[in-house]
Amino acid sequence: MSIFSKLKRKKEGAQDEKINVQETDTASKEKEVRNEDNKPAQGGETDVNNRKSHLKRFWISEKATDLGMQNKHVFVVDTHANKTEIARAVKERFNVTAKQVNIQRYKGKRKRLGAMWGRRPRFKKAIVTLKEGDKLETT
Secondary structure (H helix, E strand, O other): OHHHHHHHHHHHHHHHHHHHHHHHHHHHHHHHOEOOOOOEOOOOOOOHHHOOOOEEEEOOOHHHHHHHHOOEEEEEEOOOOOHHHHHHHHHHHHOOOEEEEEEEEEOOOEEEEOOEEEEOOOEEEEEEEEOOOOOOOOO
8 A cells, every 4th residue: 555655645746746737837927918018918918019020130132232232121020010019119119210121021032952842931021211321331
């Protein structure tokens, strides 16, 4: 009987650990849903600032360099970001005003390595036209 009681105690302890893990998961989710004032977001509110930044990196190519001469800059952005979020991110990060934002979405191409098929990741590109007089220093 002592063997069975040890197993029973182990199972009860494992169930307690599962409960603790679930409690901590809900606590971390609750932190993500909080808004700027550190108050829980109301139903229907979406926290746009939840992502660190919608701008991932600069897109460097010959065409992007030529567009830079026309005060247009090309970025790879988050696939879920829209034009207003991208304009806000450019203003916050570089302290310049975006006059116009154009977006291009790219599907990931299917590629093959031997007998295995794979897919390159999809991405979104944004061409941001800056207001006259604003300049963006790219280093």
